[in-house]
Amino acid sequence: MWLLVAAFLASVIAAIVILALVLNIFERKQEAKNPYVKLVEVTEDTEDPAVWGTNFPSQYDSYKRTVDVTRTRFGGSDAMPAQKLERDPWLKRMFAGYAFSLDYRDRRGHAYMLYDQEQTERITKRPQPGACLHCHASVMPLYRHLGQGDVQKGFELACGMPYQKAHDMVDDKGKKLVEHPVTCLDCHEPSSMKLRVTRPAFKAAIKELKAHQGIKDYDVDRDATHQEMRTYACAQCHVEYYFKGQNKVVTYPWSNGLKVEEIEEYYDKADWTDYKHGETGAPILKAQHPEFELWSQGIHARSGVSCADCHMPYKREGAMKVSDHQVRSPLLNINRACQQCHHYPENEIAARVDIIQNRTHELMQRSAKALTDMMDAINAARKEGVDDEALKEALNFHRKAQWRLDFIAAENSMGFHASQETARILGEAIDYARQGQLAALALAKAKAK
């Protein structure tokens, strides 16, 4: 009889285990469908990510984590970002006569993009236009309000106003229009979650770039593939730009191509200078975070790898496949970001990145030495009495050398996005700097005779 009882108990336990298994399988099947519960409506006016997060808790959760303190050798996000001007004093000389010589700190995570802009001395101690908000805030509601529905008009108006005025604008109900850093709205359509681009400057520039490449009438909303959008969403802001004309309209210099010399040619033709150098008086171009432009020259771009593939890789939650919205250095997530395609141990992959970044950093320091040597030579020449006209060639070398060095110094991958192109650019920077130095030395020598 006890045999029967034992058999009874055994089959009860077996039934429980099987039931648990079938429920687990059911869970996985549900997860694989990737369903979301539409708890709230989101529209073009839903700027607050917390509202979107009600529908998409996983993405919202990882998005919030860009506040995290993360550190890599050349990147990451610190609680109190280091002052680059102290770490590399040559930067201060490079930016003499320009706001960047006041305050130039390391970058932080996306969560801080608006706050850090509000706090930097480049904004608090120097008058800046509302154009700056185009990239550092979730700015579409502001543009729509200012343009009364016409985003382009609102964009142009916002660019022209003083920074504080554009920043403090309120809507008809008195609610502040500029409150958040990048939000869901900036990259996703509220009705379908489809990836999209919103920034007017990007839309105009990509059209010009495509035209330059022979593609007429390019409309990014219509013509870009999903994989291209996974880059374009980021290329809305991680680009070189300038403020064109009286109205300071944010413009990306792409109509002549994306390479460093093509952009330089664009600026030369437009007779554009960002500032006159405080020491040498040379007409200087300022480079700002040209990640998209540099990445475009590298092997990953050539192989069809988008920004999101490395910086927002897919992660698995149960059987759900979700893009990781904690945008950060892939070095902090080598397994997901790199090993999908590069089937090597993490140590090996990290070591390869180290080699690239260390070499780039060394080349950068060498370029900086060449640049400052040239500045010294030009200063010395002026002291000897050499005039502007005679120095024109040397000053042009200063412009060319500093443009190239700044292009790489302001770019945030320390060469990784396109390592060989980076080395080429820095090589040219060194060459132009030494040529400028030679020219200035010769002039000084001739004058001294």
Next chain:
Amino acid sequence: MNFIRRHLLLILAVTIGITAGLGLYTFSYAEGLSYFSSDPAACVNCHIMNDQYDSWRKSSHHAAAVCVDCHMPEKFFEKIIAKADNGFRHSKGFTLQDFHEPIQITPRNSEILQNNCLRCHGAVVHGIGQNVRCVQCHSHVGHGAQR
């Protein structure tokens, strides 16, 4: 209490019946029969295999080999044992979520794969040493090519 004593056998039979029914239902719900076939769609029951299935369809071997042709031994008994072994391991992994990612092939399965390469291509490579896995260089012929 007396009722139970007298009908012990009946109670046991019912309990075992319920368990068996649950078991059969679970087997059917988890599409257990599909795993006896060689249809690639069976391997994609688990959506984590979507990338592999997709890239296989675009690979050089898509018309020449399905999943089991490369990943399972050819002979009947060896195949049954390999399917049971892998099936158990996959089920345990997916239930308990304790597997490595990106998914890596096990040494035993790597052996099976190598043997299958040689099964078809052995004549061409018989002069080459056997200490290198074919897929070390030819990694994209089955799956793993660009999306």
